[in-house]
Amino acid sequence: MDSKTIEFAQYRLERAKETLKTAKVIFDIKDYKSANNRAYYAIFYAIRAILALERKDFKKHKDVIAYFNQYYINTEIFPKKLGHKISLAQSIREDSDYDDQYIASKEKTQAQIETAEELIDVVEKYIEDFKRTN
Numbered sequence: 001m002d003s004k005t006i007e008f009a010q011y012r013l014e015r016a017k018e019t020l021k022t023a024k025v026i027f028d029i030k031d032y033k034s035a036n037n038r039a040y041y042a043i044f045y046a047i048r049a050i051l052a053l054e055r056k057d058f059k060k061h062k063d064v065i066a067y068f069n070q071y072y073i074n075t076e077i078f079p080k081k082l083g084h085k086i087s088l089a090q091s092i093r094e095d096s097d098y099d100d101q102y103i104a105s106k107e108k109t110q111a112q113i114e115t116a117e118e119l120i121d122v123v124e125k126y127i128e129d130f131k132r133t134n
Contacts, residue, residue: 005053006134009127012049013120016042020116027113032104033096039112040093043086046116046123053130065090078122085115 023038044061047068051057058064065086073083089112095102 005055006127006131009049009052009130012045012052013123013127016045016049016116016120016123019045020113020120023113023116027109030106032106032109033102035109036089036092036096036104036112039109039116040089042116043089043119046119047086049123050126053127061090077126078119082115082119082122085111086119089115 019038020042023035023042026038027035044064047064048057050068050072051064056067058067068086069083072078073080073086092104092108092112096104
């Protein structure tokens with residue numbers, strides 16, 4: 001594996017971390033819909049960091065998530081429980097962004113942020129392990 005591929009994966013992971021920081025700031029000012037959006041994108045960027053190691057990418061979010069679920073969740077490289085949380089995050093982000101009547105709660109938004117934190121932690125460990133073995 002060439003170093004540029006790993007650097008690109010780490011770049012995407014850093015983008016996920018930065019987006020998570022933004023989610024937390026927005027959460028603190030009680031803009032829960034926007035925080036849901038940013039928490040989801042932190043998740044999305046972390047997933048794309050994993051895909052960068054394979055040099056895989058897709059134009060549509062649903063394809064990124066589907067690939068990740070098929071090759072990383074269903075094979076239990078990452079916990080199935082995390083896959084369910086990611087699906088929920090995607091659904092809540094879509095409701096927050098597109099459903100004018102959706103009311104984003106503090107509790108659900110906090111859960112989204114926690115999911116992003118959890119995923120970023122496991123992705124970071126995965127990338128470190130990947131670097132050691134490749």
